Amino acid sequence: MSSDIRTSELKSPVDVAEYLFRRLHEVGVRGVHGVPGDYNLVALDYIPKVGLNWVGNVNELNAGYAADGYARVKGISAVVTTFGVGELSLLNAIAGGYSEYVPIVHIVGTPSTLSQRDGMLLHHTLGNGNFEVFSDMSKNISCAMAKLTDPHEAATLIDHAIRECWLQSRPVYITLPTDMVQKKVEGERLKTPLDLEYPPNQAEKEDYVVDVVLKYLHAAKNPVILVDACAQRHRVLDEVHELIEKSNLPTFVAPMGKGAVKETLPNYGGVYAGDGSNEGVRERVESSDLILSIGAIKSDFNTAGFTYRISQLSTIDFHSNYIRVKFSEYPGVRMQGVLKKVVAKMGQLNVEPGPKASNEIAHKDQHISHDQAITHDWLWPRIGQWLQPNDIVITETGTANFGIWETKFPSGVLALSQVLWGSIGYSVGACQGAALAAKESGGNSRRTILFVGDGSFELTAQELSTMIRQNLHPIIFVICNEGYTIERYIHGMDAAYNDISNWKFKDLVSVFGGTERNSRTWQVRTKQEAEDLFGNGGWGGEGRLEFVELYMPREDAPRALKMTAEASARVNARQ
Numbered sequence: 001m002s003s004d005i006r007t008s009e010l011k012s013p014v015d016v017a018e019y020l021f022r023r024l025h026e027v028g029v030r031g032v033h034g035v036p037g038d039y040n041l042v043a044l045d046y047i048p049k050v051g052l053n054w055v056g057n058v059n060e061l062n063a064g065y066a067a068d069g070y071a072r073v074k075g076i077s078a079v080v081t082t083f084g085v086g087e088l089s090l091l092n093a094i095a096g097g098y099s100e101y102v103p104i105v106h107i108v109g110t111p112s113t114l115s116q117r118d119g120m121l122l123h124h125t126l127g128n129g130n131f132e133v134f135s136d137m138s139k140n141i142s143c144a145m146a147k148l149t150d151p152h153e154a155a156t157l158i159d160h161a162i163r164e165c166w167l168q169s170r171p172v173y174i175t176l177p178t179d180m181v182q183k184k185v186e187g188e189r190l191k192t193p194l195d196l197e198y199p200p201n202q203a204e205k206e207d208y209v210v211d212v213v214l215k216y217l218h219a220a221k222n223p224v225i226l227v228d229a230c231a232q233r234h235r236v237l238d239e240v241h242e243l244i245e246k247s248n249l250p251t252f253v254a255p256m257g258k259g260a261v262k263e264t265l266p267n268y269g270g271v272y273a274g275d276g277s278n279e280g281v282r283e284r285v286e287s288s289d290l291i292l293s294i295g296a297i298k299s300d301f302n303t304a305g306f307t308y309r310i311s312q313l314s315t316i317d318f319h320s321n322y323i324r325v326k327f328s329e330y331p332g333v334r335m336q337g338v339l340k341k342v343v344a345k346m347g348q349l350n351v352e353p354g355p356k357a358s359n360e361i362a363h364k365d366q367h368i369s370h371d372q373a374i375t376h377d378w379l380w381p382r383i384g385q386w387l388q389p390n391d392i393v394i395t396e397t398g399t400a401n402f403g404i405w406e407t408k409f410p411s412g413v414l415a416l417s418q419v420l421w422g423s424i425g426y427s428v429g430a431c432q433g434a435a436l437a438a439k440e441s442g443g444n445s446r447r448t449i450l451f452v453g454d455g456s457f458e459l460t461a462q463e464l465s466t467m468i469r470q471n472l473h474p475i476i477f478v479i480c481n482e483g484y485t486i487e488r489y490i491h492g493m494d495a496a497y498n499d500i501s502n503w504k505f506k507d508l509v510s511v512f513g514g515t516e517r518n519s520r521t522w523q524v525r526t527k528q529e530a531e532d533l534f535g536n537g538g539w540g541g542e543g544r545l546e547f548v549e550l551y552m553p554r555e556d557a558p559r560a561l562k563m564t565a566e567a568s569a570r571v572n573a574r575q
Helices: 001-008 016-026 060-074 085-099 113-117 134-138 149-168 187-191 204-221 229-233 237-247 281-286 336-343 376-386 399-406 426-443 454-460 463-469 483-488 505-511 526-535 557-573
Strands: 014-015 031-034 078-083 106-108 145-147 173-179 183-184 226-229 249-254 268-271 291-294 315-318 322-327 328-331 392-395 414-416 448-453 474-480 518-526 547-552
Touching: 014 016, 014 187, 014 474, 016 149, 016 173, 016 187, 016 268, 031 060, 031 173, 031 281, 060 078, 060 085, 060 106, 060 426, 060 474, 078 085, 078 237, 078 483, 085 106, 085 134, 085 518, 106 149, 134 145, 134 173, 145 149, 149 173, 149 183, 173 229, 173 336, 183 187, 187 281, 204 315, 226 237, 226 281, 249 281, 268 281, 268 322, 315 336, 315 392, 328 518, 376 399, 376 526, 392 399, 392 426, 399 448, 399 557, 426 448, 426 454, 426 463, 448 483, 454 474, 463 505, 463 547, 505 518, 505 547, 518 526
Parallel strands: 031 078, 078 106, 106 173, 145 173, 226 249, 226 291, 249 268, 291 315, 392 414, 392 448, 448 474, 474 547, 518 547
Antiparallel strands: 014 183, 315 322, 322 328
8 A cells, every 4th residue: 555655646657667777768878788587577678668779698798798898889888687697697797897997787687675585595596595695796896886675765776876887987786676677766857867967176176286287287398198098988088189189299098098099180199008119109208208197097908018117207197086296196186177277278388299100011011922921010000001980999808909009090980998807708799789889879880890819709709699680780800810829928828728729710600690691701811812801892891790710820919919928927927
């Protein structure tokens, strides 16, 4: 009876599940990834009712990788799993999202609140009556938790979780018990959009920090700008580009920030990664007397094995929740407001030109013959010549992640990689999510291109079937080099544990449902064959999934990978 009274008090009753999915629709989600399970089935019925599309992945780990790729293109994503077995299979991907600041809403269908209260011995449990153990596992890789156990609080908890997911750019965890799916909440709340604006800085404090930044900027003789991943994740690229274009300062990106800056700008100089930097970049950055470092993540693979040689005394760090000027830190000051005012007030600066990035292939690699093997030194600049504006480029942990440093992008290219978390196989799922997000945003006109090693592809190859089922048309290059190249360079060049089974990779397209109408496959073993493929005007366009086996020598690798692997081996061996 009390439930009836509660519902009668609502102006516009809406089921909890409908409220949740309508909020997701409001913030831009259109495709929901995941795997069905009996604790989430009734909730899944609401997805098409609110204009969302159920993607349906082959397993939860792939669903998580796909949600990650989707969020990096669309701004936020959602993935649904079932209690216990489903959510635990997803956690690796969610941890990657937390590590790399990717906003993913993870929804878990759980047993009813009554079953949990009574400690029932249910399937997908540990058999000990503890229904909190799995959510406890997610606590440290989620920026907010929403356990929807009371309809009085459900709408507020949902709104808070989605808002925090957006603002902090990290995963959140929402439980939806089976008996809460159809409980009623106030639908009138949906008429008020979620407030996704970042809170402004305290004005006096912000102005003080701006003055401090400008003092050092005006005094600098040869300042530079260095942009990294958190400039993308925390949505300050508009402010960053204003700074780059108005100041005309030499600008560089860290590996995780690849694609954050328009690489067609005249003052773009390339990738800075310590000893792994593009030609001429290390010398220019490390000789600067002031580095404006925006959104830095100074991890091992992002610095080519901690080979940065930048003094904090010559660095100003801009972050999402603090500014550091040399050794003075200003907590609670967000970079957006500071960057805007710096641009508005900076005036004329001392500008000393830097190196220019290009896709020029080194003279030693320019010769092409019919039997010449494809090398990394040749491939990645050639890829830069073949790419088109607004492409989405996804690179797998390993040779592709390091090779892409040598590729200068056309305008508007978005790069996806997982340099910090580095879970091999990530890129295949991310490709599915990115391709779906691109399709939702404007059909198949924006190309999604994946470069993945053969070993990594074998971990998550099944997601190829989801791409085909969803009528997605990515271009997939599987780099066939007989195993785990990055591991070989860290330790065990000839060890059996770095070998893999050599699949007939392109045959998987037909195995997973590809036809001549929706897909094509290629096998490329020499530079000439690759050149013929890149020069084929009818290839890589709209309407088909393209799958390329690209063969390379087993021990060939990008220079930066070799250097970083050597540094990683030294760190691993420290006593």
